[in-house]
Amino acid sequence: MTNLNIHQPHRRIIVGDGVAAAALTETCTARAGDTLIVVGYKASQLGRGLAYASEPDENPWRYAYLLNSPADDIAPDFGQWVVDNWEHIYNSMVGRSPDWIGSAQSYLDCDDKRGLNVPRAFFGEYMEQRCQRAIGVLRERGVNVEIIDDEAVSLDQEGNGFCLRTASGQCIYADAVDIATGGPKTQRIEGDDGPFCAPELFGHEERIAEHAKRGADIWCVGTNATMLDALRLCQSVVAEDKLRFTACSPRGVMPDALIARLPRELTKPELAGPYPNANAFLEDVEANMQLAQTAGHQMREIRAGFRAFFIEHGLKHFVPDLHEARLVPPTLRHWLRGGTRDTLHDFHRLSLTNHTRVVSGAVSAIESTDDGVNILLKDETGALVPYKAGFVINCSGAGSAFEFDPLTRSLIDRDWISICNRSGGIRVGEGCETSMPGVRYLSPATTIIGDEVMPMPLYDAHLLCTWATRANQYLAKA
Numbered sequence: 001m002t003n004l005n006i007h008q009p010h011r012r013i014i015v016g017d018g019v020a021a022a023a024l025t026e027t028c029t030a031r032a033g034d035t036l037i038v039v040g041y042k043a044s045q046l047g048r049g050l051a052y053a054s055e056p057d058e059n060p061w062r063y064a065y066l067l068n069s070p071a072d073d074i075a076p077d078f079g080q081w082v083v084d085n086w087e088h089i090y091n092s093m094v095g096r097s098p099d100w101i102g103s104a105q106s107y108l109d110c111d112d113k114r115g116l117n118v119p120r121a122f123f124g125e126y127m128e129q130r131c132q133r134a135i136g137v138l139r140e141r142g143v144n145v146e147i148i149d150d151e152a153v154s155l156d157q158e159g160n161g162f163c164l165r166t167a168s169g170q171c172i173y174a175d176a177v178d179i180a181t182g183g184p185k186t187q188r189i190e191g192d193d194g195p196f197c198a199p200e201l202f203g204h205e206e207r208i209a210e211h212a213k214r215g216a217d218i219w220c221v222g223t224n225a226t227m228l229d230a231l232r233l234c235q236s237v238v239a240e241d242k243l244r245f246t247a248c249s250p251r252g253v254m255p256d257a258l259i260a261r262l263p264r265e266l267t268k269p270e271l272a273g274p275y276p277n278a279n280a281f282l283e284d285v286e287a288n289m290q291l292a293q294t295a296g297h298q299m300r301e302i303r304a305g306f307r308a309f310f311i312e313h314g315l316k317h318f319v320p321d322l323h324e325a326r327l328v329p330p331t332l333r334h335w336l337r338g339g340t341r342d343t344l345h346d347f348h349r350l351s352l353t354n355h356t357r358v359v360s361g362a363v364s365a366i367e368s369t370d371d372g373v374n375i376l377l378k379d380e381t382g383a384l385v386p387y388k389a390g391f392v393i394n395c396s397g398a399g400s401a402f403e404f405d406p407l408t409r410s411l412i413d414r415d416w417i418s419i420c421n422r423s424g425g426i427r428v429g430e431g432c433e434t435s436m437p438g439v440r441y442l443s444p445a446t447t448i449i450g451d452e453v454m455p456m457p458l459y460d461a462h463l464l465c466t467w468a469t470r471a472n473q474y475l476a477k478a
């Protein structure tokens with residue numbers, strides 16, 4: 001007879017090496033005798049993922065990309081990590097272009113290192129250290145942890161569990177699997193694969209740098225965080241007085257800079273609810289935002305305040321009707337958009353000398369010529385306006401036809417997870433469970449978890465960690 005009091009060892013696989021996989025590992029419920037296997041392209045650098053990867057030493061843009069929020073907004077103890085590791089950060093950044101130390105000066109003058117928009121590579125370093133500590137704790141607890149640098153190519157149900165096949169030919173068995181393989185790719189634009197184009201920023205830096213250095217005027221499709229990264233990349237290889245940089249988007253509007261100020265304050269929304277529909281709720285949110293602005297709050301205080309509020313209070317409490325709740329996030333995302341202080345200030349400063357500019361219009365096609373590109377831009381009247389550029393970078397984001405990684409796609413094709421027809425994001429069950437018992441899914445593209453609609457997108461390290469932790473708490477209770 002089976003003794004139900006004896007713990008049967010479990011084997012869990014986590015696929016991914018970014019913040020979501022890291023948080024699932026860190027808060028994992030495995031017990032002594034269980035096995036946890038992390039499979040990712042760079043699982044040995046767990047926590048970095050795509051967003052916080054380390055660039056080789058020789059790349060001038062090694063530390064160019066910055067966090068879009070102040071250090072103490074991204075993780076509760078990252079601000080302290082910045083303080084503790086300041087000498088290392090300072091020594092890595094001194095003399096670099098763009099002059100990050102120079103733009104940090106006003107923060108250093110009042111000893112507020114926690115308020116800095118730190119290069120993302122340092123956040124990667126912090127995440128990696130956090131993961132190594134967490135793995136150490138799991139091992140001390142008696143959990144057998146295996147870290148495998150490999151690509152997961154397929155996941156299939158076999159017997160009472162699952163078999164994950166990898167590119168190197170391994171077949172890894174487990175009774176539970178978490179998929180945390182990141183968000184969708186940048187949407188394609190007709191002609192963005194030409195000789196004077198990059199279909200996305202990351203992974204194409206060397207070519208973009210070459211063209212920026214030869215003096216090409218760089219055109220960026222998008223006025224978002226990736227466009228700000230593209231500007232930093234160009235600033236790292238070209239003197240500012242040689243820079244010619246254009247950003248375009250349908251509305252031609254830049255995000256508000258997230259500026260940390262002392263004393264650090266958070267907007268405290270006063271929302272009662274429940275509201276009969278999304279509009280009534282949004283009206284009250286708008287009134288709260290206006291009140292906060294009148295009280296002197298800027299986007300950093302408002303965005304961080306609403307984020308903290310929604311972590312504590314789910315949208316379902318305010319807008320119980322799921323269909324109505326799904327109408328909220330597109331508007332909130334737009335209202336609470338914020339970007340990197342340093343880069344937005346640089347963009348503005350450089351626009352005064354015509355080295356940067358913003359154009360409104362939707363790019364409908366890119367045509368290659370002998371020495372550059374013609375860009376066809378649709379203006380607000382629907383007319384096609386041609387522009388010339390030396391090089392185009394597609395930073396237009398994921399768009400609405402989300403192009404997911406193959407593993408996510410295979411879960412969608414088998415109906416283990418579904419696409420929300422309103423947001424195009426991913427819908428999973430309570431605790432991030434998929435419809436296949438034993439398989440969970442979490443990525444920044446997740447927009448519905450159980451009966452909770454995400455009011456703000458999970459393209460935010462702190463929110464992703466919060467939901468990963470909740471998924472493990474749910475599992476522990478089940």
Ligand SMILES: Cc1cc2nc3c(=O)[nH]c(=O)nc-3n(C[C@H](O)[C@H](O)[C@H](O)COP(=O)(O)OP(=O)(O)OC[C@H]3O[C@@H](n4cnc5c(N)ncnc54)[C@H](O)[C@@H]3O)c2cc1C
Nearest residue numbers: 016018019020040041049050067068152181182459460461
């Ligand atoms: C460039 C960029 C900058 C960002 N900046 C910020 C910021 O400043 N602040 C903030 O809060 N949020 C930021 N974000 C939002 C970001 O989405 C989250 O912060 C978070 O890093 C996403 O983590 P993730 O683990 O879901 O995805 P990812 O970081 O994409 O990690 C997923 C990992 O899984 C690996 N993988 C995928 N498929 C497989 C497979 N089949 N086999 C093995 N491995 C696989 C991928 O290579 C990838 O490394 C940024 C995102 C990006 C892309």
